Amino acid sequence: MSDIVSSAAPPLPNATEKLRFYGMWLVAALVLALLPKVFGSGTALTTFSLVGISIIFSLSYNILLGQTGLLSFGHAVYYGLGGFLVIHAINIIGGNKLPIPLPVVPLIGGLAGLFFAVLLGWVSTQRSGTAFAMISLGVAELIASSALILRTFFGGEAGVSANRTKLFRIFGWSFGPQIQIYYLVAAWTLIAVIAMYALTRTPLGRMCNAVRDNPERVQFVGYNPHVVRYLAFCFSGFFAGIAGALAAINFEIANSAYLGAAQSGTVLYATYIGGIGFFIGPIVGAIFVTLLSLGLSDLTQVWQLYFGLIFIAVVLFAPGGITGLLMMHRPLLKAGTLMKVVPSYLVALVPTVAVVAGLVLAVETIVHYTVNPGDDPHITAFGIGFDAASPLVWATSAILLCGGYLIARKTWAWVAQAWNEAAGIAREKGVAP
Amino acid sequence: MSAAIELRGIKKNFGDIAILRDIHMSIAQGERHALIGPNGAGKSTTFNMISGYMAPTSGEVLLRGEVISGLPPYQINRRGLSRSFQVTNVFANMSVWENLRCAVLWSTGQRYAFWKNIDKLPQVRERTAQILADIHLTARRDVPAGLLTYAEQRALEIGITVAGGADVILLDEPTAGMSHAETERAVALIRRLTEGRTLLIVEHDMSVVFGLADRISVLVYGQIIASGTPEEIRGNPKVKEAYLGEEAA
Numbered sequence: 001m002s003d004i005v006s007s008a009a010p011p012l013p014n015a016t017e018k019l020r021f022y023g024m025w026l027v028a029a030l031v032l033a034l035l036p037k038v039f040g041s042g043t044a045l046t047t048f049s050l051v052g053i054s055i056i057f058s059l060s061y062n063i064l065l066g067q068t069g070l071l072s073f074g075h076a077v078y079y080g081l082g083g084f085l086v087i088h089a090i091n092i093i094g095g096n097k098l099p100i101p102l103p104v105v106p107l108i109g110g111l112a113g114l115f116f117a118v119l120l121g122w123v124s125t126q127r128s129g130t131a132f133a134m135i136s137l138g139v140a141e142l143i144a145s146s147a148l149i150l151r152t153f154f155g156g157e158a159g160v161s162a163n164r165t166k167l168f169r170i171f172g173w174s175f176g177p178q179i180q181i182y183y184l185v186a187a188w189t190l191i192a193v194i195a196m197y198a199l200t201r202t203p204l205g206r207m208c209n210a211v212r213d214n215p216e217r218v219q220f221v222g223y224n225p226h227v228v229r230y231l232a233f234c235f236s237g238f239f240a241g242i243a244g245a246l247a248a249i250n251f252e253i254a255n256s257a258y259l260g261a262a263q264s265g266t267v268l269y270a271t272y273i274g275g276i277g278f279f280i281g282p283i284v285g286a287i288f289v290t291l292l293s294l295g296l297s298d299l300t301q302v303w304q305l306y307f308g309l310i311f312i313a314v315v316l317f318a319p320g321g322i323t324g325l326l327m328m329h330r331p332l333l334k335a336g337t338l339m340k341v342v343p344s345y346l347v348a349l350v351p352t353v354a355v356v357a358g359l360v361l362a363v364e365t366i367v368h369y370t371v372n373p374g375d376d377p378h379i380t381a382f383g384i385g386f387d388a389a390s391p392l393v394w395a396t397s398a399i400l401l402c403g404g405y406l407i408a409r410k411t412w413a414w415v416a417q418a419w420n421e422a423a424g425i426a427r428e429k430g431v432a433p
Numbered sequence: 434m435s436a437a438i439e440l441r442g443i444k445k446n447f448g449d450i451a452i453l454r455d456i457h458m459s460i461a462q463g464e465r466h467a468l469i470g471p472n473g474a475g476k477s478t479t480f481n482m483i484s485g486y487m488a489p490t491s492g493e494v495l496l497r498g499e500v501i502s503g504l505p506p507y508q509i510n511r512r513g514l515s516r517s518f519q520v521t522n523v524f525a526n527m528s529v530w531e532n533l534r535c536a537v538l539w540s541t542g543q544r545y546a547f548w549k550n551i552d553k554l555p556q557v558r559e560r561t562a563q564i565l566a567d568i569h570l571t572a573r574r575d576v577p578a579g580l581l582t583y584a585e586q587r588a589l590e591i592g593i594t595v596a597g598g599a600d601v602i603l604l605d606e607p608t609a610g611m612s613h614a615e616t617e618r619a620v621a622l623i624r625r626l627t628e629g630r631t632l633l634i635v636e637h638d639m640s641v642v643f644g645l646a647d648r649i650s651v652l653v654y655g656q657i658i659a660s661g662t663p664e665e666i667r668g669n670p671k672v673k674e675a676y677l678g679e680e681a682a
Contacts, residue, residue: 008562008571010530012552201551203543210535213524219506220484220516221597222539231545 025194032186036179045178046250051290052182052189053246058271058282059196060239065268066276067200068232069212070125071133074140075240075267080259081116081143082109082241083248084154087162090249094166101170106188106245113241117234125229128215132229140264147256159255162248175249185246192239197279199235208232269307273314275321284323300381302367309359335426344418348411351404358400361386361393435498437462437601437631438514443482443492443502445475452478454655456492460648462600465632467642470652471675476635477519479652480605483633484516485509496601511539515599519606519635521586523593525579529570532578532589534561536596560596567626568592584615591622601631608638620645643667651675 013021035048057079064070086109093100124135147154154160165176173180199205207228210218215225248254257263266289274285292310296303318325332338364381368388377389386393436459445453453475460466468476481487483494485506494502501509524532534551537560543549551557565571568588573581578589591607607623608616620641623632636642642649643663650660653675659666666672 004566005559005562008566008574009558010574198550199547202547202549203538203551203554204545204547206531206535206551207538207545209527209531210524213526214522217518217522217524217593218535220510221536221593222507222510223545224505224507227545231547235547 025190028193029190032190033183035186036182040179042178045182047291047294049178049182049185049246049250050294051287052185053243053250054267054270054286054290055189055283056192056239056246057243057267058274058286059193059279060236060243061267061271062276062279062282063196063199063208063232063236063239065271066278066281067205067212068128068208068229070128070229070232071268072136072264073133073261073268074136074138074143074264075236076259076261076263077120077140077143078113078117078237078240079244079247079263079267080147080254080256082113082244083254083258084160084244085109085112085241086245086248087160087252087254088153090162090164090167091160093168094163097168099168102164102167102173102175102249103170103184103187105167105249106184106242109245109248110238110242113244114234114238116241117237121230121233121237125233126226128211128225128229140259140261144256144259144261147259154256155254157256159253161253164249164252181250185250188242188246192242193283196235196239200279204228204231269311273311273321275323275325275327277320278323278327281321281323285321288322299383300364301371302363305363305367331426331431332422334431335422335429337422337425340422340425341415341418344411344415348408348415351408351411354400354404355408358397358402358404361397362401364388365393365397436460436495437464437497438483438633439495439498440479440483441493441495443479443489443494445478445482445487446490452655453482453489456652456655456657458650458657458660460631460633462497462631463629465627465645465647466634467646467649468633468635468652469637469639469642469649474652475655476652477605480516480603480633480635484514484603510597510599513599514601514603515594515597516603517590517594517605517607519609521583521590523578523586523589526577528575528577529581529589530561530565530574533564533592533596536593537561537564540597540599560598564592564596568622584611584619587611587619588622591619591626595626595630599630602627602633604632604634604636606635606637608636608641616641 036045039045039048057075061072061075064072064075086105089105089108090102092098093105120139124132124139148156165174167175175181175184207218207223210221210223211225211228211232218225218228244254244258247258270285270289271282272285273289274283275281293303293307296306300306314321320327329338329341332341360381364379365388368375368377368379377387378385379388438458438460440456440458443453443456444451456479468479470476478487482489482502485501485504485508489502492502493500496509496512496514499512501512501514524535527535534557537557541554541556541560543554543557565574568591570581570585570588570592573585578586581589587607591604594604595602604623608619611619616638623634624645634642634645636645646663648661649663649666650657651666651669651672652658658675659669659672661669
């Protein structure tokens with residue numbers, strides 16, 4: 001190797017770093033394998049399966065949004081078509097007794113997603129920005145509405161169902177019990193995550209980032225940004241198809257909801273909340289949003305409203321998402337100044353929680369009077385019962401909201417001050433830009 | 434031997450307004466050619482015509498005897514013509530290293546490869562490292578391009594332009610907004626990096642122009658009014674009146 005490379009190029013990972021890198025994946029595989037030993041209940045296994053599916057779907061979405069800078073409002077099209085194709089495939093395979101086992105069936109969903117992305121992507125990826133977003137929305141509406149019209153393929157309102165246990169068996173696995181489905185999803189999640197991570201480390205993956213940052217300049221280093229966007233779109237469709245296939249296998253049904261705007265919105269939501277600037281962002285987002293949607297829907301009737309509020313809060317205050325927030329602290333951790341900000345966080349937490357509590361109280365009371373005004377005003381939200389008709393509750397809500405806000409503002413100023421101090425030291429030590 | 438770049442009767446209208454009116458220009462291979470002229474004369478538009486950023490209303494651009502006008506910019510770039518921008522135009526969220534590496538990829542034949550590990554391409558690594566060292570940004574290798582100082586961004590801009598190994602280089606005001614010392618460094622850098630290549634440069638700083646260029650063309654109001662060696666241009670009364678006179682006054 002020449003001198004110039006050794007002096008100017010970033011060092012290649014040494015043996016320890018390589019070991020740590022591969023060790024990380026190995027640990028991930030072990031965690032996935034052992035998770036059912038710790039949380040073995042049927043509910044837990046279903047939850048894990050949904051999380052895995054959501055991780056693949058969100059990461060596939062981030063190939064577009066985070067990596068290539070393409071905001072899609074119709075990513076569920078490729079998820080849903082993957083799901084439908086797989087249900088039909090299972091029925092055909094089962095009906096004809098073809099020697100194809102269930103574990104390879106998600107690949108059919110992936111290929112379906114890829115096929116439709118190849119077909120529909122060329123036009124929409126001509127432009128990025130608003131034009132791409134609008135075309136993706138149009139295509140999504142088109143496909144979603146055809147799902148209700150083309151009954152033979154999409155099964156109308158009811159959807160199409162299949163029996164996953166009727167397939168050619170390997171190792172005697174019937175894939176009837178949820179534990180077997182969990183392992184199927186876990187294995188595919190690991191494969192898909194590794195594949196999508198590897199994609200970011202290829203010439204195409206790097207050029208996706210370049211297209212995101214500056215499509216104009218890309219043209220002047222020899223690349224056609226349209227082709228880069230198109231290829232990213234195809235990969236994204238492929239992995240979305242795998243996610244849709246796993247969802248269809250998990251539920252043994254595919255219906256029009258798979259393709260709909262709500263599904264497209266959910267993946268955007270999960271990806272963004274997790275953080276689009278980091279590879280693991282969508283993984284964090286998928287876990288957070290799946291657990292939250294399952295948990296929150298038990299606690300309150302208007303859980304979607306809280307989803308919306310959280311999304312607005314993230315867009316306004318933490319555009320880097322959860323991962324962005326955590327990563328902000330890395331330089332502080334390296335500089336050893338993390339403890340300078342933690343006390344201010346703890347202090348700020350008290351009035352902030354008060355504001356949130358006041359808000360929840362107000363929301364639930366308003367919901368009672370607008371949605372179910374005739375019902376008993378003694379309502380329960382987040383496991384706490386209160387009387388929505390009591391002026392005392394209204395006053396508490398108002399005091400928590402206003403008083404909490406006034407105090408919170410002061411404590412947040414303190415957080416900012418502590419932050420600047422800690423970050424300043426980190427900068428001096430040369431561990432922060 | 435055909436000229437590196439030849440412009441034949443280039444006209445460009447924006448609506449009813451003619452920006453370029455019948456430009457004829459020929460730049461020999463290996464020549465350092467400066468394009469000067471007052472603001473709004475059409476210098477950047479001429480660059481846009483040559484690099485494929487815009488198509489001319491009429492006329493032809495030839496690169497080594499082949500017509501390139503009408504081709505998209507990436508095709509022109511692949512034929513060995515690279516340009517920089519007057520306003521810094523880099524990949525702001527990516528590190529200096531990644532910026533240069535992206536500029537190297539196509540010329541090393543990687544195309545849209547999604548089956549190769551970017552860190553295991555020795556040729557890409559070596560050329561990127563070479564350019565990084567050439568533009569003296571080794572110490573800033575891992576800094577996002579958007580956080581560089583202005584002069585560093587201009588150096589990176591030049592680095593990206595030459596990284597692909599194009600043998601025809603177009604630089605649009607590479608020293609604009611730089612201090613005297615920075616300008617001197619930038620000129621030395623340009624001289625070194627364009628060694629043996631054809632250079633077309635737009636520049637306002639006359640010391641840079643007369644120090645660097647083998648030949649100069651003067652563009653005024655969408656037309657080339659004079660073309661020649663620095664001495665010829667300096668002695669040309671039409672140029673003095675139209676352009677240099679202003680500077681002297």
